Amino acid sequence: MEQHQQRSGGSQDFFVIKAKENGVHVIGLTRGTDTRFHHTEKLDKGEVMLAQFTEHTSAIKVRGKAIIQTRHGVIDTEE
DSSP states (O other): OOOEEOTTSOEEOEEEEEESSTTEEEEEEEOSSSOOEEEEEEEOTTOEEEEEOOSSEEEEEEESSEEEEETTEEEETTO
């Protein structure tokens, strides 16, 4: 997976989440002293979501069967 340039001149890594079943939840968690859920998406089988970490998002939680691709490798939640 390649890096993409932001308008500010910096770069951010994107990652891909592909649902292997209906009802896969992708949950964004906030940065800061109190980590909280701030965004949730629900994917159905075959749906793909492209995402990235931001100044507000420090972590992503994936619940359900999915394949996650990052520049560090591929993760299958069933393994």
